[in-house]
Amino acid sequence: MEPNTMSGPMTAFIEDAYQDTLSLMTELRDFLAEVQAAPEDPNADRPPDVRARIVKEISSITRNLTEAMAWLLLQKAAGAGEITPEEAETRADGLLAQVDADRIAAADGAELPLEIRGYMDRSRRLYDQVLSLREMVSKQTG
Numbered sequence: 001m002e003p004n005t006m007s008g009p010m011t012a013f014i015e016d017a018y019q020d021t022l023s024l025m026t027e028l029r030d031f032l033a034e035v036q037a038a039p040e041d042p043n044a045d046r047p048p049d050v051r052a053r054i055v056k057e058i059s060s061i062t063r064n065l066t067e068a069m070a071w072l073l074l075q076k077a078a079g080a081g082e083i084t085p086e087e088a089e090t091r092a093d094g095l096l097a098q099v100d101a102d103r104i105a106a107a108d109g110a111e112l113p114l115e116i117r118g119y120m121d122r123s124r125r126l127y128d129q130v131l132s133l134r135e136m137v138s139k140q141t142g
Contacts, residue, residue: 010133010140011079017130018072024126025065028119032058043113050111057109057116061123068130071095075137085141096127096134 035042043051071092078088109117 010136013133013136014072014075014079017126017133018069018076020126021065021069021072021130024119024122025069028058028061028065031115031119046111053109054112054116057112057120061119064123064127067095067097068127071130071134075133085137089138089141092134096131098131 043054046054074083074088074092077083078085083091109120112120
């Protein structure tokens with residue numbers, strides 16, 4: 001195994017993003033468990049298209065956070081010397097696609113619950129942060 005080629009600050013950025021992603025995933029899980037455990041569906045009075053949009057947005061958030069977490073875990077493994085940076089990059093192929101189309105579709109979310117809009121915003125900012133980290137790591141590993 002090659003020695004760790006990630007610099008100290010990059011390792012810290014990866015760790016911070018990992019912790020932020022884990023925290024947001026846990027918070028979203030807890031929110032969804034609370035909604036599911038509620039005696040009445042809090043979205044029952046919303047039109048069917050809005051309820052479908054809520055499900056779509058939650059699915060998109062979950063997908064984006066899962067992809068970000070998978071990429072971050074590969075980087076942590078590379079940083080710990082468990083795999084080479086090249087292996088991490090190869091295994092990460094297909095992860096972290098640009099989500100511009102999702103951003104455009106989600107731009108008008110006024111009819112969505114405030115909590116969902118908050119998770120959408122936070123997950124997009126975190127996803128963009130991880131995309132930036134991916135670019136920096138790619139430049140660093142050459």
